[in-house]
Amino acid sequence: MDLVLAIDFDDDRGAVGIVDPSGAVLETEPFERGAGGDIVDALDDALAQVWGRATRLDGAVVACGVATELAHDVARVAEVRDVVGRVTPVPLFTDTPGRAYALAEGWVGAAKGVDHYAVLDVGATVRGGIVLDGRLLDGGSGKSGGLGHVIVVPDGRRCTCGAKGCLQAEVSVPAIESRSGRPLNEPSYEVMQHVGALVGIALASVANLLDVRLLVCGGRVAREYASTMFLAAQSELDARCRLTFSRGARVVLGRTTETPGLVGAAAVGLRGLSRSGVV
């Protein structure tokens, strides 16, 4: 059985795991950057533990997939390669968490078996990925899928990216908390509806632009605001997707929310392997 070593991390925390060909996470070890510590050192320790346990598994690790916002930071990726290379020589592939999440939803989640879909992850940041014709779109720098930076309120709030009116500037966790003055999990009904409507507007643009009808939405905000948000988003899709090919577009909750990072990271590894011609 071919297994994948999966690594997902951000600036402060992450997890290492082993994922099997069905997308099941067989081993997992979380890690955290201690005060003043380095995240890659923490990864190193967690990796040693997972790797020790992996020897007992029925199967061989054939690839390593890494999901991180640092995917395009050459120096940091080199450090990760170094750490992983000390335990295994398998090929290592990296991608961003939003794109990894899109692969995960297609592999074992809400878009399983679907050739055309977009995935939106609404959390501390707002990100995603787009699969058309069965392929994750890359674009010029391999970063296609910036759903968080679709313009939804042209005169809206300033985004962390520097632009104005991006979806992320309106519906990320910090944006919601700053606008409402309350923690994410204590929203008013109006806040949940507003977030849903803006998500729906962005997804309508994506559906009309790209000829996709399945829109998967996950992340902390989607889980917290649940049906109130989804009903508002669907209502915008119903009103704004009126082309022959976009009518009927629907937004559904992502299904890989329990361990999004590791399944997505494993999918990055498998995609890399498949594209590299190794398998």
Add this chain to the structure above:
Amino acid sequence: MDLVLAIDFDDDRGAVGIVDPSGAVLETEPFERGAGGDIVDALDDALAQVWGRATRLDGAVVACGVATELAHDVARVAEVRDVVGRVTPVPLFTDTPGRAYALAEGWVGAAKGVDHYAVLDVGATVRGGIVLDGRLLDGGSGKSGGLGHVIVVPDGRRCTCGAKGCLQAEVSVPAIESRSGRPLNEPSYEVMQHVGALVGIALASVANLLDVRLLVCGGRVAREYASTMFLAAQSELDARCRLTFSRGARVVLGRTTETPGLVGAAAVGLRGLSRSGVV
């Protein structure tokens, strides 16, 4: 020399032509639907004339490409197939004018040699096509590229598609004339700027979403409003494309404006041939 029989038409008028491998239009014959007449009958007559002249050309027609909004209307396409089939047995391929135009700009226009770009055609309708990784994106129904229905003014005007706030509802020729109460070619400076700003907002969403930096804009509005419109659009791109991969995105005037229909239609024929495995 392999030639392509190219046909472009809308409800009222069109052209038939012969296009060579460099994208040059060697023969062309316009046609028009007479009062109470049928557009496919008019096409039939023009085709007979072009086909007669084509026999004198140095080369053989290897494919037929058709660009029309009816590309997905099975019955009408069957009529076109029938008419073309009576003069030549070459394989016939169809696509929509926006997508054909995107192929034309990549073949001989402003996106020549570029692997990642989006094309926007601003005229009586607002349409386009997207090329990523060197491929025209298809999507679920082969209609990817609906740039005219990206939402730019969430509470904006009603679009002909039935939605509200689509780019087309704001910047198509009828939308501009109805809002300003003046013909397209008698705009105020403010109208040209406003149109440019909305075009820029839509293109910024596309650049941020898809990781493309080259945005080609053509069509009657783009030609009429020229640099005033382009400067306003570029200004929005500069302000709203702030991601590492979208910063520096630029909008340029399309270069295949003289005979956009026929070059694009020929490109549809060549793409079809290449994808069908015939060549």
